[in-house]
Amino acid sequence: MTWNDVLELTPHPGLSILAVFLTATMVLFITRGPLRACLLGFGNTLYRACRLASKGCQFGAQAIVERNKAVLLEQGMQEAERAVEREFERISNTVAKELGDYPALHRQVSEAITAIEEDYDRSREVPPVPQPWVEAVEAIAKIPRADSLSGILDNFQKSIVDMENKAVEEYRKDSKERHRLLHAARPYWQELVKRFTGTESRLQRLLDRANAIDNHMDFFTEISKGSNAAMRRLSASSLTQFFISGLVLAIAIGGAVINFHLIARPMAEMVGGNTAIGNLRVADIAALVIIMVEVSMGLFLMECMRITRLFPVINSLDDRLRIKMGWVAFIILTSLAMVEAGLAFMREILVQDELATAAALRGDGVVEASDVMWITTMAQCGMGFILPFALTFVAIPMETFAHSLRTVLGMAGVALLRGMAVIFMMIGTVFRGIGRGLANIYDIFCALPLAFSRLFRRKDKSSSSYSTVEGMQGL
Amino acid sequence: MKRISKFLTPIVLSLILIGCSDDQSAPLGSRGVYMLLDTSGTYTEELDKARQIISFLLTQLNPGDTFAIARIDTASFSEKDIVAKVKFDDRPSATNQQKRVFLDDVDSFIRNVQSSSYTDISGGMLQAQEYLMEHDVRERVILVFSDMQEDLPEGYVRDISFTLEDYKVVALNVTKLREDNMDPRVYMERLDMWRNRVEEGGGYWTVINDLDRIEEILD
Missing domain, CATH: 1.10.287 (Helix Hairpins)
Incomplete structure (x- = not known):
């Protein structure tokens, strides 16, 4: 049906429009109850769903908070135990010495x-x-x-x-x-x-x-x-430790990168410069493995010296065995440091060789080595030897980082879940508002019959109350 | 002690892995470059430019790459025309040594080169195709340092299709001949003929006349 058809319903277009309007209004008025209930129900259902999700997030956050608290307290107790143990050890040493x-x-x-x-x-x-x-x-x-x-x-x-x-x-x-x-x-x-x-x-x-x-x-x-003061202190300490240890680890990674560049080039002399596993050159992988092995040896050494406690197995070892293992780790570390020093030396030789070859290919003749080149060579050798030992100390910030990471992730998780809870509540409220708003907008379209209905209802109510009063007076 | 061995085992295994890495690895982007040098007529005067290109290529090639130089003469489809060839060692230091020796060989050739009467470019291309096929390389590049004017003696058959899939053919320093100057279409037709032959064989064809663009040779 086109608009023209609608206008031709009656001889007068205005009348036709009025008829259609009244009919539509009546239809809307008749279906008002179920449609309003549907719109309000839709809004309320979504609101409840979001509220449920919000509650779920809050419960999740609460669970993480409790878990975090337990972990923090446990870590704090361990830390305090270690501190007391260390103090007793110092007292023992003082008594023995002094x-x-x-x-x-x-x-x-x-x-x-x-x-x-x-x-x-x-x-x-x-x-x-x-x-x-x-x-x-x-x-x-x-x-x-x-x-x-x-x-x-x-x-x-x-x-x-x-x-x-x-x-x-x-x-x-x-x-x-x-x-x-x-x-x-x-x-x-x-x-x-x-x-x-x-x-x-x-x-x-x-x-x-x-x-x-x-x-x-x-x-x-x-x-x-489990006092709040202790919790606050532990949380603050954990955050501080996380950032400090992260910073130190970043510095250590910088050291490892320098170490890698020192040995990757000469490593090609050992394992070949043109072979690869996947997209990585074997020489690079070998250099990385050496650095990783050095870091591992450093971890074991620190563990055996009881400076860190990352591996409970090592800590529970018999003292003699632990010390032996520490020595083994130290010997391997020293050997690798010497290998690195040799590779660093080799690197300088290779660089000189490449420069000489490039000069020969360009036709520049023989390039004389500089008299002060030995300084660079010795510096490279020194770095090659020292960096593995320096990387040993990565174990300490690594342990702190690993411990504090758990707490920081927990805090981040709690913040995320609480944020989600707020967002869900907001979304739920918006849905409920939309449902109510749509219901009210619907009422605008059937405002006329609605007004009559209210008027009649009021009259009915007043007449019924009047008759009730008269009845009572009659009585 | 068992516990110690438990920790040391992965480390020792890692070290063994480094030692055995050659067996488990594949060549990383090794390239095979075969360069044909035209020695016919007056083109031998251009060989100094060829030396520059060879020097540049030597600086660009890496351990594991293959490089060969061959001359284009009367009958170039022969191993005897290979002037110098090398497969660079995996070790960078050995590669540097090989590069120096290679350049010495090239210098020696350029000093003592004799002009040939004919120019068998097709024979040289076929030889290059065969040589590079024999080597396990991932990129194959044939460089033709010539005016691309083929001149075959009587009885030589070179009307053969190339098989140049995954090959890059670069014509270097294609000089213009007197006839080209008189009628440039001759030059263009000559280059088009070679382009068609290479592309019909499945190869990629390009021309570099300006030596300032030699960086593009191995791109």
């Missing part, structure tokens, strides 16, 4: 004290005072002087004075001896003070260690309780 000579110190102190006591005792011995002499002198002094006795008394006085002088001299001599003895005891005192001061500083160091252990134990207790 206080191991305590028996000798005790003996030295005892000897010094004995020597001081002896000197003190000797310095205490005072010569006996000749008491009867003093009394005799006093008695003689009381005798009245007579001419007959004057000579005798003078002689006697003289003897007494002589003896007194002698006694004073004797006393001074004894005092001098006592001072000498006390002076001789002075180094013993100084020695004692020195010994005790040294012992005090050693004990202070032990006390510091004990304080450190106390701090670690406090943190350990916090972790055991």
Whole structure:
């Protein structure tokens, strides 16, 4: 049916339009209930689905949070255990090193004290005072002087004075001896003070260690309780470690790349320069394998030295076996470092050879090697030897990176899931709004009958309420 | 000790893998280059340019590549016309040595070259095709340093189709002859004839007259 057909429904086009409009409006009004329910239901269903997905994401995020917490706490406990263990080890070393000579110190102190006591005792011995002499002198002094006795008394006085002088001299001599003895005891005192001061500083160091252990134990207790403070500290620490270890690993990768370039070219002399596995030259693969083997040896070495704990199997090995294995790893590493130094040397020779060949092909004649070329050669050899050992230390940031990566990925996962939960909620709300909006738009098309319907309904309601009031009054 | 061996086994296996890599690997993009040098008439005067090209090619070729130089004379379909040939060693140092020796051989040839009476380009092309077919190379390039004017003695049959699939044929320094100057169509027809022969044989044909473009030879 075309628009013209519609206009020709009645003799008057306006009437035709009105008829069609009224018919359509009535149809829309009649089907309003189910269609509105359908639109609202559609919106609500999508809203519920999105809400469910959002809840799922939230639950997932919560599960990851809990798992992350468990992992973080476990890592934190292990770390605290290691720290306490390390502190105890340090205390043990300090006790063995600093206080191991305590028996000798005790003996030295005892000897010094004995020597001081002896000197003190000797310095205490005072010569006996000749008491009867003093009394005799006093008695003689009381005798009245007579001419007959004057000579005798003078002689006697003289003897007494002589003896007194002698006694004073004797006393001074004894005092001098006592001072000498006390002076001789002075180094013993100084020695004692020195010994005790040294012992005090050693004990202070032990006390510091004990304080450190106390701090670690406090943190350990916090972790055991799973407190928020411990969690925050562990999370922050994990993030910091992730970025720092990532940075160090990036630097190490740079070192490995330099190492690769040092040995890839001369490696072609060993395995051929024109063969490939896939798209990779065998020489490049061989150089990479050597570097990887060096890194692996470094990992084993660090593991055997108990600096890292990436492989529980190595840590659980018997100490003797572990040390042997460490030596084997070290020997292989040294051998590879020497091989690399040789290859680096070879590289320089090859470069010179290629330059000479290129010059000959160009017709430039013989190219003289520079006098300072040995510096480059030696630098390359040195780098070839040192870089494998430097790469050994990659094990430390690698361990930290591996541990912190777990936490960081967990955090990223939680953030992602929470973000998705919010997005799902937003989408759900939008769907619900669309459903309601469409239902309201539908009402616009049947606004006229809807208005009449509401009017009649209101009238019905008022008339029914009026009749109810009248009925009640009648009663 | 068993545990130690458990860790060392993969390392030792890796090292063995390096040692055995030759057996498991394939040549990486090795190239075979066969260069024909026209020694007929006055074209021998152009051989200094040929030496420049050869020097350049030697700097571009890598370990594992094959390179041969042959002369175009009265009857070129013969191994005797190969002036110098080499398959470069896998080791770069040995390759450098081979390049120097090769260039010495070429220099010696250029110094002592004698002009030939006829120009058997087709015979040389057939020889090049055969030579490169024998070598396990991934890219095959035939360079023809000539004015491309074939001049066969009586009785020589060279009306033979080439089989040049996956071959690149580069005509180098195609000089214009006196007749070409008089009627350039002769030159063009000559080049078109060679192009058709090469392309009918399945090969790729190109001409490089400007030596500033020699970098394009092995592209």
